[in-house]
Amino acid sequence: MTQQRLYLRLPATSANLGPGFDALAxxxxxxxxIKATAAKTYSIYATGRNAGICGALEQNLLLxxxxxxxxxxxxxxxxLALEVNNGIPLGMGCGSSAATRLAGVALAAHFGGLDWNRNQVLTEASRLEGHPDNTSACWLGGFTVACERDNEVEAISLTPRSLWQALVVMPTNPLPTPLSRKVIPTSFTRSDVVFNLQRVALLTAAFATGHGELLRTAVEDRIHQPYRVDVxxxxxxxxxxxxxxDILSVTLSGAGPxxxxxxxxxxxxxxxxxLVRAHAGDEKIEILECHLEMNPALCRAESISATL
Incomplete structure (x- = not known):
């Protein structure tokens, strides 16, 4: 019989970007x-980073x-029969859960015949994720500004005028997002809120215009990073x-670490x-060099013939 196989390609993300807590990514x-095909039983063939976790049929976030x-x-x-090739570190603040949830929602919409558009997929994945920043950047690509309104996500993607390079500096141990969020206060002074609002505006303008010299100031934050340095x-x-x-800015990636x-x-x-290694001192780190992903998430259905 002929069926539609779905191919997904979703990027890693770095959210918050200093002052843009739960808004910028x-x-x-x-x-x-991911390559997915309807099958008689579930199966996963996983390669890449954390293949053991990605390939498990139990306690699998994608499934x-x-x-x-x-x-x-x-x-x-x-x-579904799934082929998964994962290049996103798990639990390291690189948007792995957002990418996985988006993939799961996209698979559901496709194989379940839900007839959802791209914004419905994004909104559902953001609801499951709990915030729209990572999911919006993963789905739309580029530098994104996202918010929630009337149970829907409104987001826009900007192509930075200057395509700066990125280094993701990872310590050895992952950090659960709930633990990282637990250390953040529930209220802030007006001066701290104004401080962050000014820098969010400056950061968005810097990405839109390519003014890299502004990033050092624009990524300053008083809402979450000062409280997360302990974890x-x-x-x-x-x-x-x-x-x-040539370092323009340093920020926590997502919730860290x-x-x-x-x-x-x-x-x-x-x-x-x-310079990064010198300042990391004795801490064991891995540095991933990458560029800014400008393309939106790829979801491509292909007609194939298969005997089930």
Whole structure:
């Protein structure tokens, strides 16, 4: 019989970007790729990072999202044969859960015949994720500004005028997002709120115009990073290098524990990496070099012939 196989390619993301807590995010050129076909039983062939977790049939966020979305809409989930190639580190503040939930919702919409448009997929994934920043950047690409209104996500993607390079600096151990959120206060002073509002506006303008010299000031934050340094000590070590060499900015990546370092476009990153390692001290780190992903998430259905 002929059926539609779905191919998905979703980028990693770095959210918050300093002052843009739960609002701003950036898509990065590390990807989760999935090929899915309806089958008699569930199966997953996984390669790439954290293949053991991605390939498990139990406690699998991708399958859980796929099944729960369809069941909530009164559809019996058809089993899938999945090929997963994961390039996004799990639990490191690089948007792995947002990419996985988006994939699960997209699979549900496709194989369950939900007839959802792209914004409905984005809205549902954001609802499951709990905030729209990572999901919007993952789905739309580029630098995104996102908010929720009347139970829908309104988001816009900007193509930065200057395509700066990105270094994702990862410590050894992952950090659960709930633990990172737990240390943030529930209220703030007016001066802190105004401080962040000014920098969110400046940061958005800097990305839109390519003024990299503004990033060092624009990523300053008083809402979440000062409270997260205790659970993300790498951030405290690397914040002082912002503005040194060709380094434009240093921010926590998402909820951490990774740190995002933006570097001037077109430069040799060797000096920046050396500076990062020197300030990390004895802490064991991995540095992933990538560029800003400008393309939206790819969802492509292909007709194939298969015997079930």
């Amino acid at each position: 950036l898509a990065l050129s590390l990807h989760l790729e 859980h999202t796929y099944k729960s979305v369809l069941e909530a809409n009164g559809v019996i989930p058809p089993p 993300c000590p790498l951030l405290k070590k690397l914040l002082p290098i912002s503005g040194m060499e 990774s740190v995002l370092v933006l570097v001037q476009a077109g430069v040799n990153t060797a000096a920046a990496k050396e």
